[in-house]
Amino acid sequence: MKLDDPDLFRQAALIGGQWISRPDMEVTDPATGEALGHIPDCSAAETTEAIAAAEEALKDWRTRTHAERADLLMRWYQLMLDHAEDLARILTAEQGKPLQEARGEILYGASFVRWFAEEARRINGAIIPSPVPGKKIFAMKEPVGVCAIITPWNFPNAMITRKVAPGLAAGCTMVIKPSDFTPCSALALGVLAERAGIPKGVINILTGRPEAIGSTLTGSAVVRKLSFTGSTRVGAMLAEQCAPTLKKLSLELGGNAPFIVFDDADLEAAVEGAMASKFRNGGQTCVCANRLLVQSGIHDAFVAALTARVDALRVGPGTEDGVEIGPMINNAAIDKITAHVADAFAKGATRMTRSRDLPAGYADPVVLAGADTGMLLADEETFGPVAPIFRFETEEEALRIANGTPYGLAAYFYTTDMARAFRVGEALEFGLVGLNTGAVSHEVSPFGGVKASGLGREGAREGIEEYLETKALHFGGI
Numbered sequence: 491m492k493l494d495d496p497d498l499f500r501q502a503a504l505i506g507g508q509w510i511s512r513p514d515m516e517v518t519d520p521a522t523g524e525a526l527g528h529i530p531d532c533s534a535a536e537t538t539e540a541i542a543a544a545e546e547a548l549k550d551w552r553t554r555t556h557a558e559r560a561d562l563l564m565r566w567y568q569l570m571l572d573h574a575e576d577l578a579r580i581l582t583a584e585q586g587k588p589l590q591e592a593r594g595e596i597l598y599g600a601s602f603v604r605w606f607a608e609e610a611r612r613i614n615g616a617i618i619p620s621p622v623p624g625k626k627i628f629a630m631k632e633p634v635g636v637c638a639i640i641t642p643w644n645f646p647n648a649m650i651t652r653k654v655a656p657g658l659a660a661g662c663t664m665v666i667k668p669s670d671f672t673p674c675s676a677l678a679l680g681v682l683a684e685r686a687g688i689p690k691g692v693i694n695i696l697t698g699r700p701e702a703i704g705s706t707l708t709g710s711a712v713v714r715k716l717s718f719t720g721s722t723r724v725g726a727m728l729a730e731q732c733a734p735t736l737k738k739l740s741l742e743l744g745g746n747a748p749f750i751v752f753d754d755a756d757l758e759a760a761v762e763g764a765m766a767s768k769f770r771n772g773g774q775t776c777v778c779a780n781r782l783l784v785q786s787g788i789h790d791a792f793v794a795a796l797t798a799r800v801d802a803l804r805v806g807p808g809t810e811d812g813v814e815i816g817p818m819i820n821n822a823a824i825d826k827i828t829a830h831v832a833d834a835f836a837k838g839a840t841r842m843t844r845s846r847d848l849p850a851g852y853a854d855p856v857v858l859a860g861a862d863t864g865m866l867l868a869d870e871e872t873f874g875p876v877a878p879i880f881r882f883e884t885e886e887e888a889l890r891i892a893n894g895t896p897y898g899l900a901a902y903f904y905t906t907d908m909a910r911a912f913r914v915g916e917a918l919e920f921g922l923v924g925l926n927t928g929a930v931s932h933e934v935s936p937f938g939g940v941k942a943s944g945l946g947r948e949g950a951r952e953g954i955e956e957y958l959e960t961k962a963l964h965f966g967g968i
Contacts (some may be wrong), residue, residue, distance in 0.1 A: 491583050492579070497681065499580060499674060500677040501529055501677075502697075503529070503530045504680045505543055505694050506542075506690055510532075510536070511530065514529065515529050515530075520584075520816075520819055521807040521816065527674070532702070537703045541636060541710050541712050541713060544665050545663070545712050547689055547691030548661075550689065551692050557611060559658060560608070562687055563603055563610065567600050581596065581675050582816070583674075584646070584671070584673075585644070585672050585675075586816040586819065588813045598933075599645075602648070607659065609953075610659035613954065615628060615629045620964075625966050626964075628962070628963040630962075631660075631958045631959070632958065633662045634715045634958065635662060635663075635712075636663055637662045637713065638664075638667070638707040638716045638717070639665065639667065640719070641719055642720050643672040647676075650666060652933070652937075652949060653740070654666065654679075656953045656957050657715075657717075658693075663691065663693075664692065664693050667704065668695065670699055676695050708728055709735070710735070713737065715739070719742040720742075721744050722896075740947075742899075743776075743899075744776065745778075746781065746870075747781070747901055748783055748892035748918075749781065749782045749902040750783045750901075751764075751782070751785060752888075757792060757795060758795075759904065759926060760792060761799060763904065764782060764796055766928035768782070769815065769855065769877075772818060772875050774873050777930060781868060781891070783880045784881060785881075789881050792879075793857065797843055797857045800856070800877065805846065806852075815875055817852050821850075827853045827872055827874035830874075830876060834878060840860050842859050843856050855875035856876050858877065861880045869895070893918065896941055898939050900920055900921070900924070900930055901918045901920040901922070901923050902927070902930075903915075903918070903923075903925060905925075921936075921938050921940045935949055936949055937953075
């Protein structure tokens with residue numbers, strides 16, 4: 491990886507300030523299939539140790555002033571900027587995305603640390619007028635306590651910072667379980683947290699398979715909150731496991747995002763937005779456009795323009811200059827993409843883009859015309875560089891198709907009709923809606939879904955509230 495600071499590449503779990511090294515599991519580069527390193531497969535016992543370390547660290551961390559926690563977060567943020575290139579190289583090596591995208595993720599991830607460092611200074615309660623003379627009521631904000639954080643492989647830096655930063659700002663301590671495909675980005679953040687002066691035990695990072703770690707976290711009465719990003723199936727399972735201890739939950743789950751282009755849309759802007767939404771990270775994002783709905787009057791022009799852009803995409807290892815689509819995360823991802831495309835062909839879809847002869851591990855970016863709601867890709871996230879085009883005639887038809895899914899994370903639509911902008915924006919049953927933009931993820935705005943796409947919000951003011959409890963303190967005898 492040619493790191494300026496090789497110490498950032500750790501092959502060890504972090505428990506209570508101690509780095510535990512054991513070569514149980516291999517971490518591979520998806521571009522080559524070669525081993526990057528080896529990590530411990532942490533046990534239930536080690537998970538219990540991490541929970542105990544977080545519980546012990548909580549005693550001091552929660553009593554620190556908001557300003558102290560804010561200052562430590564700002565030091566962590568600055569170290570992320572100082573080591574951004576190394577962090578990006580680690581991310582690309584284990585996840586595969588193009589290096590330019592990885593650099594963007596590092597800055598995006600760091601933005602949450604800065605934002606919540608600022609929000610730490612603004613955790614305010616309220617004085618409520620009492621209906622009884624001689625009394626006062628104070629509504630106080632307190633940290634939830636020890637939090638479990640389970641993150642996915644597609645954004646191994648940013649999915650951690652946008653969960654951990656608000657928790658630390660609120661006064662919580664963390665036990666983090668990164669994906670076993672991409673643990674090294676999390677471990678590098680742990681190294682920088684130590685250098686920033688964040689106390690031992692405030693951040694604990696457990697590597698390895700999810701079964702023993704996850705069941706220990708969900709079963710612990712000490713852990714008071716779980717934040718998870720991943721599939722709806724796993725999210726529902728974790729919620730069930732957390733029910734006996736009534737943990738606070740934040741669940742950012744699956745999506746099936748519609749991308750609607752109306753006849754009056756700005757064609758160039760709509761194509762740009764589709765490229766940004768659909769093909770970022772090779773289509774491996776929970777908010778990427780999964781279904782492109784295009785009105786008949788603009789359909790042919792949109793398909794032609796999008797096809798030309800997709801044909802021009804460069805596919806290859808993320809470390810090569812100019813590459814826009816890197817390898818998929820593993821063979822299972824390739825198999826799902828292949829199955830969705832084959833099913834679409836069998837049911838009448840037409841390939842619009844050129845066919846490429848790519849090495850194993852890479853998915854051919856494709857635009858499919860003639861998609862319909864009977865295809866697998868209409869109901870399931872493809873999680874790859876496949877853009878199916880659904881033709882529609884009326885606004886009502888577009889909304890019926892767009893909302894015809896149990897998921898409700900992100901939706902996008904393009905129109906220059908302001909009345910339609912309000913009408914459709916309100917009618918779409920999604921937590922995130924982009925009007926004339928393919929980007930809906932910023933640290934300053936709330937991020938999260940409805941229906942089967944989850945619970946809670948990340949980012950913005952709402953993000954820190956997820957890590958706070960409100961205590962009503964009643965004063966008498968005044």
